Amino acid sequence: MEKEIIKFNDVTIGYGKKKIIENISVSIYENDFVGIVGPNGAGKTTFLKTLLGTLKPLSGTIKKNSHRFGYVPQRDTVQPLLPYTVEDVVMMGRYSLMGTFGKPGKNDKEAVEASLSHVGIHHLKGFNYNSLSGGQRQRTLIARALAVEPNILILDEPTNGMDTPSHYTLLDLISGLHDENKLTILLVSHLLSDVANGVKRLILMEKDFFQVGPIEEVLSEENLKKTYSSDFNVNKIEEEYIITSKHRK
Amino acid sequence: MDVVNQLIQLFPYAVLGSILAGMICGFLGTFVVSQRVVFLGATLTQVSVAGVAFSFLHLLNIEGWLASLFGIVVTHNSFLHNFEPAFFSLLFAVIVVLIFSQTYRQKALTQDGILGIIFVVAVALRIMFIQKSPVAEVSEVESILKGDILFIGQSQFYTLLGIFIFTLGVFTIFHKQLKFVTFDADSASAHGINSRLWLLIFYIVVGMGISLTTRFVGDVFTFAYLIIPSSIGILLSKKVWQVFLIAVITGAVIPPVSIYLAFKYDFSSGPAAVVTAFILFLIVYSYKKLRDNL
Numbered sequence: 127m128e129k130e131i132i133k134f135n136d137v138t139i140g141y142g143k144k145k146i147i148e149n150i151s152v153s154i155y156e157n158d159f160v161g162i163v164g165p166n167g168a169g170k171t172t173f174l175k176t177l178l179g180t181l182k183p184l185s186g187t188i189k190k191n192s193h194r195f196g197y198v199p200q201r202d203t204v205q206p207l208l209p210y211t212v213e214d215v216v217m218m219g220r221y222s223l224m225g226t227f228g229k230p231g232k233n234d235k236e237a238v239e240a241s242l243s244h245v246g247i248h249h250l251k252g253f254n255y256n257s258l259s260g261g262q263r264q265r266t267l268i269a270r271a272l273a274v275e276p277n278i279l280i281l282d283e284p285t286n287g288m289d290t291p292s293h294y295t296l297l298d299l300i301s302g303l304h305d306e307n308k309l310t311i312l313l314v315s316h317l318l319s320d321v322a323n324g325v326k327r328l329i330l331m332e333k334d335f336f337q338v339g340p341i342e343e344v345l346s347e348e349n350l351k352k353t354y355s356s357d358f359n360v361n362k363i364e365e366e367y368i369i370t371s372k373h374r375k
Numbered sequence: 376m377d378v379v380n381q382l383i384q385l386f387p388y389a390v391l392g393s394i395l396a397g398m399i400c401g402f403l404g405t406f407v408v409s410q411r412v413v414f415l416g417a418t419l420t421q422v423s424v425a426g427v428a429f430s431f432l433h434l435l436n437i438e439g440w441l442a443s444l445f446g447i448v449v450t451h452n453s454f455l456h457n458f459e460p461a462f463f464s465l466l467f468a469v470i471v472v473l474i475f476s477q478t479y480r481q482k483a484l485t486q487d488g489i490l491g492i493i494f495v496v497a498v499a500l501r502i503m504f505i506q507k508s509p510v511a512e513v514s515e516v517e518s519i520l521k522g523d524i525l526f527i528g529q530s531q532f533y534t535l536l537g538i539f540i541f542t543l544g545v546f547t548i549f550h551k552q553l554k555f556v557t558f559d560a561d562s563a564s565a566h567g568i569n570s571r572l573w574l575l576i577f578y579i580v581v582g583m584g585i586s587l588t589t590r591f592v593g594d595v596f597t598f599a600y601l602i603i604p605s606s607i608g609i610l611l612s613k614k615v616w617q618v619f620l621i622a623v624i625t626g627a628v629i630p631p632v633s634i635y636l637a638f639k640y641d642f643s644s645g646p647a648a649v650v651t652a653f654i655l656f657l658i659v660y661s662y663k664k665l666r667d668n669l
Contacts, residue, residue: 175561179564180561180564180565194567195565195566196566197561197566198562199559199561199562199565203559203561204558204559204562206558207409207411207609208409208558208618209612209613209614210558210615211614214615218555218566219566221552221554221555221566221568222568227548267562270562271566274566
């Protein structure tokens with residue numbers, strides 16, 4: 127077992143006094159690849175924000191070592207009116223490392239170049255962020271998160287609204303970041319198939335239901351029914367999970 | 376040329392002050408428009424006017440307190456005499472931005488909804504404060520509503536210069552933090568920048584700029600110059616720095632031209648400045664449409 131780097135101990139998450147999920151206990155390990163799945167409104171983003179520290183837990187404790195997070199938000203939440211270039215956006219990832227009064231130095235510029243190359247959009251660095259396709263924007267936001275030189279990469283619905291080819295190339299990119307760069311990754315998605323065939327461990331999340339463990343243990347028809355209030359077939363064919371609704375003929 | 380000479384001789388500070396006010400609004404407006412909080416600009420101008428109206432009730436004698444503290448004799452034309460309206464305008468605006476800056480994460484109401492409530496309450500309070508003000512001073516409140524660029528004197532000019540330097544200074548020194556939190560506050564937080572604090576600083580600086588500019592050049596001028604020059608900048612620019620440059624230059628150039636036109640054709644200077652800016656906006660918008668379709 128790898129080293130434990132984050133531990134939620136009996137944590138309740140929510141906004142203000144509104145509890146979304148109570149008594150969460152979960153650990154994240156070094157080089158982990160965790161998928162977080164649940165229906166819309168289940169509290170996935172709230173869970174992430176609590177993990178990142180941008181929301182305080184309503185109760186319980188979260189133990190985090192001094193790790194650096196790279197965060198990729200939902201693409202639709204970033205729609206600037208100002209004509210920022212791709213390079214401008216990725217450089218933002220370096221800001222917290224420069225200190226309050228620091229300016230971008232050689233290291234920062236190199237880190238931005240490396241991040242852009244890593245996600246395959248170096249040729250777009252002078253382009254206006256607003257002029258990019260959905261997939262290119264998502265890669266820009268991933269490059270920004272990588273520019274932080276993170277230990278833990280957190281992606282919130284990275285494939286939302288993408289066409290099929292972009293969808294799968296992006297999932298390949300994310301898997302590559304885990305396999306080749308040994309990054310700990312938390313991937314939030316409402317698409318079960320995105321997560322089931324990529325991650326090591328799975329968190330199934332719904333109000334009053336929180337299940338975490340290795341994918342082969344958690345991805346069961348019974349758990350999916352509790353999460354989605356719907357019946358699913360879960361089959362494994364040639365090492366790939368096929369999940370279909372029982373209501374489909 | 377006679378009109379120009381007369382303006383320079385009779386209203387030198389009005390001309391210079393209008394340039395500064397336009398530059399402040401153009402600069403701040405770029406953030407306001409790009410943050411999609413245009414209604415914040417409208418609300419703050421009304422809140423600022425309500426603050427000025429409140430000062431005429433003389434419920435709190437700040438001038439007298441400061442005068443006794445520093446042993447100053449307050450004359451009608453002294454800086455301190457003008458302090459109280461500006462103080463309350465600023466105070467009201469800062470209270471509103473403090474409330475607003477804490478609302479971006481709450482989900483019970485939209486930010487527009489919150490601003491809408493503050494807007495109508497500010498307008499209502501302004502009317503109530505004016506009704507209870509001594510009659511002689513009601514005209515001053517009304518003149519603020521109309522926008523009296525020509526009444527900018529030496530002290531107002533230097534105050535506007537101070538606001539301009541302060542605003543530019545804050546945004547230059549802390550451009551990294553302010554850029555990131557205004558672009559994507561959640562990610563900035565996740566990446567170690569205290570978004571709540573920096574958004575608070577951002578809104579306080581915006582609130583200060585808007586409230587004091589409203590005090591000196593009126594709510595119509597201030598709101599128009601928050602929106603129009605920055606919109607022109609966004610329409611014409613391909614780089615972020617170009618947006619700011621065009622917004623600030625537009626904000627600087629149009630007010631003196633409109634004062635000239637107002638003087639020559641006998642219009643109120645505030646509304647003339649707004650209409651002149653709007654005509655330029657129409658020209659730029661049409662040019663942009665034509666260019667994009669070619």
